Amino acid sequence: RDIWLKGVPEAKRDAVMPKATFTAWMNATLASDPEPAVPGTVRAPNGVVLDTMRFWASGKPRWKPERLSVPTLVIQGEWDSEAPPTMGMVVFNKVTHAPFKRYVMIGETTHAALFEANRRQLYQAVREFLETPVP
Numbered sequence: 001r002d003i004w005l006k007g008v009p010e011a012k013r014d015a016v017m018p019k020a021t022f023t024a025w026m027n028a029t030l031a032s033d034p035e036p037a038v039p040g041t042v043r044a045p046n047g048v049v050l051d052t053m054r055f056w057a058s059g060k061p062r063w064k065p066e067r068l069s070v071p072t073l074v075i076q077g078e079w080d081s082e083a084p085p086t087m088g089m090v091v092f093n094k095v096t097h098a099p100f101k102r103y104v105m106i107g108e109t110t111h112a113a114l115f116e117a118n119r120r121q122l123y124q125a126v127r128e129f130l131e132t133p134v135p
Helices: 010-016 019-031 047-054 085-094 119-131
Strands: 072-077 101-106
Touching: 072 085, 072 119, 085 101, 101 119
Parallel strands: 072 101
Antiparallel strands: none
């Protein structure tokens, strides 16, 4: 929880990601692992982290946003310290061949917007994007 809340002002942390919500998510996530390697930890593939370190951080991305030829939605959380808004804008600006693209920044959210207080804004942005007719 503290990792995601790193960029959030201290006074707003519990409002952005209530402890009870995080605890419920963590318990459900831990319960979903039928064979936990280390009890009380979440297993996740780290290939994404490795790709970020090897490629994105060195200016050599693994994929080319300019090659996207489908409608593209980039959503960022204002307080996302893992993929900050500047990173999202770099990707968004490189999407040059999509029939349309949309950038959405959700205020007072982090990388874990799907279970934060403003998550409905995330869901609404995705729904509106999916309902937009392709030109």
